[in-house]
Amino acid sequence: MSTETEAERDTSGDDWHTRSVDRVLDDLDTNEDGLTQAAAESRLEEHGKNEIHEGEGVSPVELFVSQFRDVLIYILIFAALLSLAVGFLPGEDPNYVDAGLILLILLGNGIFGFVQDYRAEQAMEKLRELSAPETAVLRDGEKRTVAATRVVPGDIVVIEQGDAIPADARLIEVTNLETMEAPLTGESAGVAKETGALDAATPLAERSNMVYMNTDAVKGHGKAVVVETGMNTEVGGIASRIQEAKEGKTPFQEEVDELGRRIGYGVGALIALVVVVQFLFTEADGIAILLTAVTLAVAAVPEGLPAVVTLTLALGSKKMVEKNALVRRLAVVESLGSVDVILTDKTGTLTENRMTVKRIAFGDDVYQVSGAGLDLEGEFRRDDETVDPETLEPVLRCGAFCNNAERAPDSEDEEYYGDPTEVALLVSAEKAGIKNDAERVREVPFSSERKRMTVVVEAGGDHVAYTKGAPETVLERCDRVLVDGEMRELTDETRRQILERTESFAGDALRVIGFARKAVDDPDADEDSLERGLVFLGLQGMIDPPRAEVDEAVTDCRDAGIRVVMATGDNLETAKAIGEEIGFDPDGAMTGADVEGLSDEELQKAVEDIEVFARVSPDHKVRILEALQANGHRVAMTGDGVNDAPGVRNADVGIAMGIRGTDVTQEASDMVLQDDNFVTIRDAIAEGRGIFDNIRKFVNLLLSANAGEVLTVFAGVLVGSILFPELFAAQSEALILTPVMLLWINLVTDGLPALALGVDPKSPDVLEREPRESNEPVIDTRVLVSILTIGVTLTAVGLVVFFEALATFEELLVAQTLLFTFFVVSEMGIIQVIRRRFGQGLLSNRWLVGAVVTSLILQLLVLYTPIAGLFGVYGIGLSGWVNIVAAVSVVVVGNYLLSMAADRLLGAERSND
Ligand code: ADP
Ligand code: MG
Numbered sequence: 001m002s003t004e005t006e007a008e009r010d011t012s013g014d015d016w017h018t019r020s021v022d023r024v025l026d027d028l029d030t031n032e033d034g035l036t037q038a039a040a041e042s043r044l045e046e047h048g049k050n051e052i053h054e055g056e057g058v059s060p061v062e063l064f065v066s067q068f069r070d071v072l073i074y075i076l077i078f079a080a081l082l083s084l085a086v087g088f089l090p091g092e093d094p095n096y097v098d099a100g101l102i103l104l105i106l107l108g109n110g111i112f113g114f115v116q117d118y119r120a121e122q123a124m125e126k127l128r129e130l131s132a133p134e135t136a137v138l139r140d141g142e143k144r145t146v147a148a149t150r151v152v153p154g155d156i157v158v159i160e161q162g163d164a165i166p167a168d169a170r171l172i173e174v175t176n177l178e179t180m181e182a183p184l185t186g187e188s189a190g191v192a193k194e195t196g197a198l199d200a201a202t203p204l205a206e207r208s209n210m211v212y213m214n215t216d217a218v219k220g221h222g223k224a225v226v227v228e229t230g231m232n233t234e235v236g237g238i239a240s241r242i243q244e245a246k247e248g249k250t251p252f253q254e255e256v257d258e259l260g261r262r263i264g265y266g267v268g269a270l271i272a273l274v275v276v277v278q279f280l281f282t283e284a285d286g287i288a289i290l291l292t293a294v295t296l297a298v299a300a301v302p303e304g305l306p307a308v309v310t311l312t313l314a315l316g317s318k319k320m321v322e323k324n325a326l327v328r329r330l331a332v333v334e335s336l337g338s339v340d341v342i343l344t345d346k347t348g349t350l351t352e353n354r355m356t357v358k359r360i361a362f363g364d365d366v367y368q369v370s371g372a373g374l375d376l377e378g379e380f381r382r383d384d385e386t387v388d389p390e391t392l393e394p395v396l397r398c399g400a401f402c403n404n405a406e407r408a409p410d411s412e413d414e415e416y417y418g419d420p421t422e423v424a425l426l427v428s429a430e431k432a433g434i435k436n437d438a439e440r441v442r443e444v445p446f447s448s449e450r451k452r453m454t455v456v457v458e459a460g461g462d463h464v465a466y467t468k469g470a471p472e473t474v475l476e477r478c479d480r481v482l483v484d485g486e487m488r489e490l491t492d493e494t495r496r497q498i499l500e501r502t503e504s505f506a507g508d509a510l511r512v513i514g515f516a517r518k519a520v521d522d523p524d525a526d527e528d529s530l531e532r533g534l535v536f537l538g539l540q541g542m543i544d545p546p547r548a549e550v551d552e553a554v555t556d557c558r559d560a561g562i563r564v565v566m567a568t569g570d571n572l573e574t575a576k577a578i579g580e581e582i583g584f585d586p587d588g589a590m591t592g593a594d595v596e597g598l599s600d601e602e603l604q605k606a607v608e609d610i611e612v613f614a615r616v617s618p619d620h621k622v623r624i625l626e627a628l629q630a631n632g633h634r635v636a637m638t639g640d641g642v643n644d645a646p647g648v649r650n651a652d653v654g655i656a657m658g659i660r661g662t663d664v665t666q667e668a669s670d671m672v673l674q675d676d677n678f679v680t681i682r683d684a685i686a687e688g689r690g691i692f693d694n695i696r697k698f699v700n701l702l703l704s705a706n707a708g709e710v711l712t713v714f715a716g717v718l719v720g721s722i723l724f725p726e727l728f729a730a731q732s733e734a735l736i737l738t739p740v741m742l743l744w745i746n747l748v749t750d751g752l753p754a755l756a757l758g759v760d761p762k763s764p765d766v767l768e769r770e771p772r773e774s775n776e777p778v779i780d781t782r783v784l785v786s787i788l789t790i791g792v793t794l795t796a797v798g799l800v801v802f803f804e805a806l807a808t809f810e811e812l813l814v815a816q817t818l819l820f821t822f823f824v825v826s827e828m829g830i831i832q833v834i835r836r837r838f839g840q841g842l843l844s845n846r847w848l849v850g851a852v853v854t855s856l857i858l859q860l861l862v863l864y865t866p867i868a869g870l871f872g873v874y875g876i877g878l879s880g881w882v883n884i885v886a887a888v889s890v891v892v893v894g895n896y897l898l899s900m901a902a903d904r905l906l907g908a909e910r911s912n913d
Helices: 003-008 021-027 037-047 060-066 071-088 096-130 251-281 286-300 305-322 331-338 389-401 420-430 471-475 492-507 550-559 572-582 592-597 600-606 618-630 642-650 663-668 678-723 725-730 739-749 751-757 781-809 812-836 846-864 867-871 878-906
Strands: 134-139 142-147 156-159 168-180 190-192 216-228 325-327 341-344 356-362 365-369 380-382 439-444 452-459 462-469 478-483 486-489 511-520 534-543 563-567 612-614 635-639 653-657 671-673
Touching: 021 168, 021 216, 037 134, 060 096, 071 096, 071 251, 071 286, 096 305, 096 739, 156 168, 168 439, 216 642, 216 663, 251 286, 251 305, 251 331, 251 678, 286 678, 286 739, 305 325, 305 331, 305 678, 305 751, 325 678, 331 653, 331 678, 341 618, 341 678, 356 389, 356 420, 356 492, 380 389, 389 420, 389 462, 389 511, 389 534, 420 511, 420 534, 462 471, 471 492, 471 511, 471 534, 492 511, 492 534, 492 572, 550 563, 550 572, 550 678, 563 618, 572 612, 592 612, 592 618, 600 618, 612 618, 618 635, 618 642, 635 642, 635 678, 642 653, 642 663, 653 663, 671 678, 678 725, 678 739, 678 751, 678 781, 678 812, 739 751, 739 812, 739 846, 739 867, 751 812, 751 846, 781 812, 781 878, 812 846, 812 878, 846 867
Parallel strands: 341 563, 341 635, 478 534, 563 612, 635 653, 653 671
Antiparallel strands: 134 142, 134 156, 156 216, 168 190, 168 216, 325 671, 356 365, 356 534, 365 380, 439 452, 452 462, 462 511, 478 486, 511 534
């Protein structure tokens, strides 16, 4: 730690690691039972919230200015300047109206874009807050969960494996606690923790009796007293270094940016071409040529597009939260649509994680346990005869003692704290009147790699170790077995019988836990010898019913071309039995050990057909994930424990559990399931696909309009200078459409419906088509064809309207007004042509209906109120409208037919075959 940071910190608090536990508690005026709630609240006032004030983010001003940093905007500003510059030529007035309107509209667009970006930013901020870590502290002598920001010095925090450490704290109690302190020290290995006082000279990285904010508990558990919070913590001192990397743009946003650049170059080339052609082949003067260039530029730029994309993604993520899928990165909304394999946990995701012990194997017999759920009333029966619970005492006691779950003290919503597997064991023991009242002196914690745990308890000076875990991992540690009250040697025959019994329990979809114990002479012996030479006691089998609707969700995913693969730490037979109930194919089901036996290539082959993996550890899950990805799949993977974090981070869509999940995994994830439920994954995928469709729809709409405009202006000027040389060559205002009209079309009459398309309903068959390819752009061939056909038909019909009017009335104003209105009305019909491909009926989106009506009313206002002067239009009469309606019908019907033909040739978005 540098001396500067030391200087900034409260000096009284720089040597916590040198003080004894008692002294620290004393200094902070607290004790092992924690602060009172009242004291904690007043300290919160005094010390402030426990948060790091990161350096200023992007300021609103910067965000606003950034809206104008875009090639397309430069083009428009240049266009505005040009229209002003024209005025300084002899005999011309500056085009104040044009220039003013262009700038006004640019400003409006900038504000709109700013508001969207700002709101999206705020929405993401809120989402991040929703997933902000909570922490367990002791207050008024009880364990409570509080927001990490409300932790104060003197609080006793309870640290479990997988927790993020909320503040700097001095450890007062540890059980195999290890933390990962890379954010602070750069060291990625776990650091073992202890409670003894240390030398003053101990460097930060070696202060093993301290835990620090922004680090994670990766193993074991413990308690610590908070010594520093907020900016006084070690990370607070180096806050600028850990500032969260700002979220970059999503792939679609990048595609849109790239598109903008291309359009920019395209427009440049086109302008050059027009200038050359006009200069060489027509009599147009310089001013006319300049004006044409300005108009072309305005016509080509899809002003509203970036803001509409941002808004749609932000609204989409909001909708997903309503369905319990909390999006942590905006880009996930997009990648969800391309997922083609889901690698999911079983316990808690596919099943309810509400366990009840149903069967017990003890001695030579199997017993049934009655009583549903957490009900404490129940009987033990053997062959339909009630037996004295006392008979099963050893195996029930082991389940109660080797247990970290607790009865919640008169809490209303929760009866128990802790792992449902352990809760079930507490309940089964309670049915025999056995409670966990043991004096625990030591624990070797559970991990998904070891699949067992051991505690050592003391009674009258004697020590007993109790072990429970996956039956085979317990059995491999036993050399004796308890039968009829006596210890016998564990023969191979008995081993086989126990494993057979395990299989038979598991085959009935029960989760099976094995139990063992032994007397211990040296409670401080190393873990290995502690868990050796055990006496096997028996088995308990518990049901964990599949979640409602989960079978349907799995089927839906399959229909959507998404494979669902289960990877669980549970027993193979249990996994197969439950899998079968939900609709998985148990054939070829593999265990983690099988996975280990395969080479990468073999595994790559295997993962293509296997749907159930059992007894896997997080490492196996990562290998399965990598094999799937190597085969070109886009994989969504769920995870809960700390060790799942690497997998969740590397998956294409990493999904963490909101209820069961550890902080560490949530931080590594792209999305958090607030209800831990598999069904939510399906819903999120459907939303993701719907959002992608909508982006495609409005990109198609906006770019079709731009294509039509550019082509019309380009072809129109050329045709005009040839057909009507006197008009087009002599008058510098001789344009097909003026820049103001084009901006109006692009921003208002296209803009509103485009926004509404962003919230178009999902097509009824989003989950019936194949996933999108990962690199499939928004503008694929089908969209490109649509843009071109719409653009060309708009131009062809539009030019007929324009020149027919010009020939009849010999009045540019009339021809321009008709063409302008033709464009606006056509767009409204084109919207429906585009939506047809996604199976949307005319009126299925009320926002869109509203937007279309509004756009049409606005157009009428432009035509028939004094605003007409600004736009240089006149009030169209009946015959004009007849022409427009006829022309629009040709365009809409024509494109409807063309679109159906294109579906035939190129395949539709919908699977209507
Ligand atoms: P999953 O959650 O997919 O079922 P886990 O890795 O959590 O897998 O658990 C794997 C196995 O470890 C379980 O099948 C069970 O046999 C055993 N196990 C689970 N929880 C505990 C626990 N708290 N104590 C001892 N053993 C456990
Ligand atoms: Mg588990």
